[in-house]
Amino acid sequence: xxxxxxxxxFKTILLIACGLExxxxxxxxxxxERMKNAAIVDVAWSKGFTMCALLYxxxxxxxxxxxxxIVAMVMCWSMRLAIxxxxxILREKEEDKRYAEMRQKWKDSASWKFFLMFxxxxxxxxxxxxxxxxxxxxPLSYLRVNEYIAIGLxxxxxxxxxxxxxxxxxxxxxxxxxxEVCNVGLWKYSRHPNxxxxxxxxxxxxxxVILSPHGNWALLSPMAMLLxxxxxxxxxxxxxxxxxxxxxxxxxxxxxxSPFIPWFRRRV
Numbered sequence: 001x002x003x004x005x006x007x008x009x010f011k012t013i014l015l016i017a018c019g020l021e022x023x024x025x026x027x028x029x030x031x032x033e034r035m036k037n038a039a040i041v042d043v044a045w046s047k048g049f050t051m052c053a054l055l056y057x058x059x060x061x062x063x064x065x066x067x068x069x070i071v072a073m074v075m076c077w078s079m080r081l082a083i084x085x086x087x088x089i090l091r092e093k094e095e096d097k098r099y100a101e102m103r104q105k106w107k108d109s110a111s112w113k114f115f116l117m118f119x120x121x122x123x124x125x126x127x128x129x130x131x132x133x134x135x136x137x138x139p140l141s142y143l144r145v146n147e148y149i150a151i152g153l154x155x156x157x158x159x160x161x162x163x164x165x166x167x168x169x170x171x172x173x174x175x176x177x178x179x180e181v182c183n184v185g186l187w188k189y190s191r192h193p194n195x196x197x198x199x200x201x202x203x204x205x206x207x208x209v210i211l212s213p214h215g216n217w218a219l220l221s222p223m224a225m226l227l228x229x230x231x232x233x234x235x236x237x238x239x240x241x242x243x244x245x246x247x248x249x250x251x252x253x254x255x256x257x258s259p260f261i262p263w264f265r266r267r268v
Contacts, residue, residue, distance in 0.1 A: 008059045013133060014126060016059070017052050021122030024048055029118045033111065038099035039089050041118050046082035048125035050075050053132045060136030065143065070135040070208065073154050077201055080158070084165055097241050128225065131205045131218035138212040150208035157204055160186070160197035168194070181246055181253045189262040191253065192238065195229045196260055230260060 008016075028044035053074040057067040094100065102117075103110045167185040171177050186193035202222040209215045228234060242250045256265045 007061050010133065010137070013056060013059050014130075017055055017126045017129070017133075018123070020051055020055060021048055021125050022119060024051065025118040025122035026115075029115050032114060032118075036103075037089060037095045038103065038114055038117075039085070039096040041099075041121055042085040043082050043089070044118070045121050045125060046078050046085060048122065049078040049129055049132075050082075052125060052129040053078075053136075056129070056133045056136040060133065062136045062138045063141045065141070066138050066147070067136050069143065069147070069151065070132055070205075073151070073205070073208070074132055077154075077158055080162070098237055124224075124228075128202075128221045131209045131215075131221050134209045134212050134215055134218055138209070140212075144211050146211050147208050150204045153207060154201060154204035157197045157200035161194055161201065164193040164197060179246060179249075181242070181249050183253060183257065186262065187257075188265065189258065191257050191259050192229075192235055193262055195234050196262060199225055199229055235259060 024044055024047070025041075028040050032038045032040045053071045057071050060067065095103070102114070106113045164186045167187060168182055171182040171184060171187075190196055199222060202225045206218040206222050209218045212218075239250075239254070246253075256267070
């Protein structure tokens with residue numbers, strides 16, 4: 001007797017993804033309880049996108065070629081970012097200042113508040129990963145022109161992010177640069193080139209599925225990421241820490257250098 005696989009609906013797959021992220025973030029929370037280092041959430045957040053992409057490829061009813069490409073793109077980006085975040089945790093002896101401030105502010109309630117924060121991060125993974133699910137449900141058996149362009153944009157953006165991260169790591173590794181502002185390489189033209197290329201990666205994901213069924217919904221992901229990076233968490237927190245640690249040097253850097261999009265430097 002032959003049984004046909006029951007297709008999963010869009011909402012059902014997202015609910016399963018939410019359950020998967022809850023499980024992953026709970027494990028990450030237990031790890032931070034033992035390590036007393038909440039920066040582990042950055043590793044879990046990054047790896048979560050690979051898990052979601054693999055889940056969508058397994059349960060989606062789309063064409064195999066598109067599943068393979070989108071999963072490969074997501075894995076290259078998310079696992080590199082996860083390794084980068086984990087390496088930073090191992091290299092730095094103290095907890096990231098962002099989370100250390102939260103721990104100090106929350107005091108006795110830090111444990112359960114971190115738990116809620118970890119779960120919220122898991123929900124953002126599911127929300128932002130919608131373009132991956134749209135791709136895995138697209139039945140067209142060949143790639144469209146926009147998808148090839150998106151692959152090229154993704155490759156360039158990932159390369160830019162890798163270069164920006166390595167330039168910053170090399171700058172920090174030099175003891176002579178302690179207390180100085182990193183203004184070399186890409187950092188000469190943007191105060192946050194890593195965030196810029198991160199956003200471009202999300203633009204490439206949206207472009208990849210823009211012509212897929214309901215692909216217009218994918219535009220919400222780069223829009224949300226732009227909001228997170230420039231307004232809610234990324235740049236504001238980084239700038240606050242840099243001003244505290246570098247003072248007037250960073251104020252000069254702020255005046256001279258574009259905050260996000262790489263551009264020519266201004267004169268003081």
